[in-house]
Amino acid sequence: MMKVKRTNGFLWPVIVAIICSFTLMVPVPGFGAGKTIVIGGSLPLTGAYAETGQWIEKGMLFWAAEINAKGGLLGRNVEFKIYDDQSDVSKAVTFAEKVITVDKVDLLFGGYPGTAARAVMPVAEKHKFVYVSMGGHMKSFEQGYTYSFGAPPLMGEWWYEGFFHWLATVPADKRPQRAAVYTINNPVGLSLTDSIERWTKKLNIQIVINEKYNAPLTDATAMIVKAKQSKCDILFANGFFPDGVTTMKAAKALDYNPKIIVQGVGSVVPAWVKELGKDGDYVFSGTSLSGQLKYPGNDKLNAYTKKTYNLNEYPLYFGFGYAWMQTLEQAVKGAKNLDQTKIRDWLKTNEVNTIAGPMTFDKRGLPEPINFGTQIINGKVELISPKRVQTKEPVYPKPAWKK
Amino acid sequence: MDAVLIIQSLISGIMMGMVYALLGVGFSLTWGVMHVINISHGAFGLLGAYMAYSLLQYFGVDPIVSAAVSVPLLFLVACGIYQLLIRPITRAQNVVMASMILTFGLAIILENVMAIIWKADPRVLTPTYSSGALILGPFYFQYPHVVGFGLSLAGITAIYLFLKKTYTGMAVRAAWQQPEAARLYGVNLYWISMITFALAVSTAGAGGICLALLNSFEPHSHNLWLINLFLVVIVGGVGNVIGTALAGLIIGVITGLSMAFLPFLWVNLVTFGLLMIFLIFRPHGIFKQEGI
């Protein structure tokens, strides 16, 4: 019984499997051929980042429909080849290689989240493909890549710039004095702390609590009690949606009323307003895009998302997907062909105009810091800073919770 | 250290732990009675949460009330799933392993079906009392925590009484402790298994509703839930209802205390580290398995 059984004669399943795997290598017909311009890459359409990935996809497809209706890019129709990387970084890398080397796409599109972008950027560099994406925060743009562009980027380091610019306009005696900073321990969270360190020094705000936590955050009671007891009058919740919601609920339940609550990247997704309702109000954050900007194109996107998804304003990541494609589109038009190096060189020397405004890129592939301070007022993300884009006067200090 | 912080943190830790206990108790039962490790347990919990969400959104039914609809519904669904999928694998050499692979597949299917029906956007269950609190002196009892705690306590008590006091319940225990003897006494193991499985899935649904009162959820959240319920079940001892409840309390106390005393960065690490040490020294949980 205990003798190990021989497994002879079962070689064929392996062979069959290997043969099957070879069938994967046959490029899907229709791509790369003919007159269509194929834009390829991967997005997290299932798994942990599915929500965001799907919005980016919708934004890109909206762009494609629009440009095809206008007669295409360089006179050719565009088409997407989008793989689902299942929110897995290593799959994002493999699919990037697949679209470049097997599907032989003409252009690459940007992925999500930051960790995936960080891993795909070197692939794009090695294959000399222009990669327009949100990037993976400042560190990823300091690696010396020449083909990667953040256009516009989702830059944690810049995220609170707009907010702090506004805070600086508040008279010093009315500003909050003591800050509680809670940061999620991942690349997004860590890059968000950058501007807090710089600005709290400048504005003479004392950081009383400065802690990090690992996701998932199941309970924020202790955090809020600590902040409340330390009499912190400004709360930075540098996190995502789930931990942001947990923190907000605890703050309300424990009747913690700081003058300001600042939340990271969770409060900018449509679900925040939709799911939290009144409880999500008065939260400050930042963005590099907004449907309320006056740059051309924003109205059109808003109208589309209103009609299709019944949203008052296009979701941030829908806008990102669209804006990256706008950048790529202008670069291709500028370079007048699909030569990647020419496209890159054009981007390095020319200005692009997107729904996030005009941009020129430096050696790292980054524009001048773009950021708009936001506050959620009456269930709507309002722009509060800088003055020229302001849609509403910020509500300060935050009204006490209504029980 | 400040007493208010410690006690406040402990209270919410314990309430939280109790919710995990309700989510875990069914997992523990199927494992103990049928040797089925149900990886999709968390996904069924999530299904309960989504049903409660929809009923609240479209009909304004409070989650506690709607549980009366969704939990029995899950019971029926589970009976069907048992018939179709679980029963055929009970003849495998290694039922534990086979059931894990099968239910892993089931979890993937459920997750993506939920993603199609409810979309990938995160959801928050917000009944009227969702962010209120009961204030007793310097202490705040968040209503969702209180409701979750109450429901969990009720759910676990119900399961306990069912196993202890009813004929079917006693048959379930017998089937588990002495399967051969139970068969000789005319216990229908097939029926018992089906009831156990369905009961487990419906407690998962109830637990999912409670957990949804505390945190936001998305189609993939069940992965996170699964880890916690695994721990509760193991600490409590497989198949042990009271043990699971106590394990929920213990994990709640550990989390609560470490939240109060330690930097938050180390809370999860300490929780898992302590559990690991706990398991090394006390590998069969708090009680012997036979305890129920």
Place this chain on the structure above:
Amino acid sequence: MINKLYPAAMAILAVLLAAFPCIGPEVYYLSFLFSIFMYVILASSWNFIGGYAGYISFGHAAFFGIGAFATAKMATMLELPPLLTMLAAIPAGGIAALVALIVGYPCLKIRGPYFSVVTLCFAFVVDLAVKNIEFLGGAEGLWIKFMDIPEKTSRTIMYELMFLLMVITLAASWFLGRSRFGAGLTAIRSDEEVAETMAIPTAKLKIQAFVLSAFFPGVAGGLFAYYLGYIHTDAVFNINISILIVLMAMFGGGGTWLGPIIGAVILTVVNEGLSTFAQAEIARIIYGALFIVVTIFMPNGIIDFFRKKDGMT
């Protein structure tokens, strides 16, 4: 007849795979096969402890991740030139094995599902420790410099190295299955108490198998870190990798030489194929259904099913 053909066929297959880069395939094919080899290594080495000895470890991604981070850390700290970085994967595997020795000593005393959960906790502890302690890697992740040679050449080198590692792992697995060591492990799986009474040094065998089963994933992790170029804890310590390794091995048939190979190959290929041909959620649903169908019709793994069918027991 078959017995003689089998090693020969294996050898031919190995030579063909080794020579595959010669026909000048696109980089993606090299990467795809690279990932198949990687999962074969992970599933087969998991099989040492999980399949043969019946100690189901749910934390095997921890060793993979330790290897990845140890390699990346060595590369960035010592500023190794890229080619040497890959060799750093070997000491990184050693570190993974050392960790396995330390952890395995107390953990392997625990049996059944409790062992599984301890290893699960262990995986979380390692993940969080790497995230929290800057020296071990940190939450930002690590970048590794890439080689200044054409992409195809560098991917070919990686392919061949991973292939070599797979061959070594499979050879180890083959000899283990036919040795007294392997027989001892199988005895432990059947009944540990009986094995002890038969004077089998169970404690020693288990720890040896555990260390061995941590070493290969450690080295594979090192190569993988280099393949990605940027590693983050979420990419290597992912609990899903741990679960996937177990499922691959058991799906094919645990405790056999071929089982983990078949499981790893089929699941990787199917997953990739579905992502290519089906709509995202539908693809996942089909993938999930595959687990259900296979379990219902082949509850003891694919190998066992075909063995019975061919009348060989």
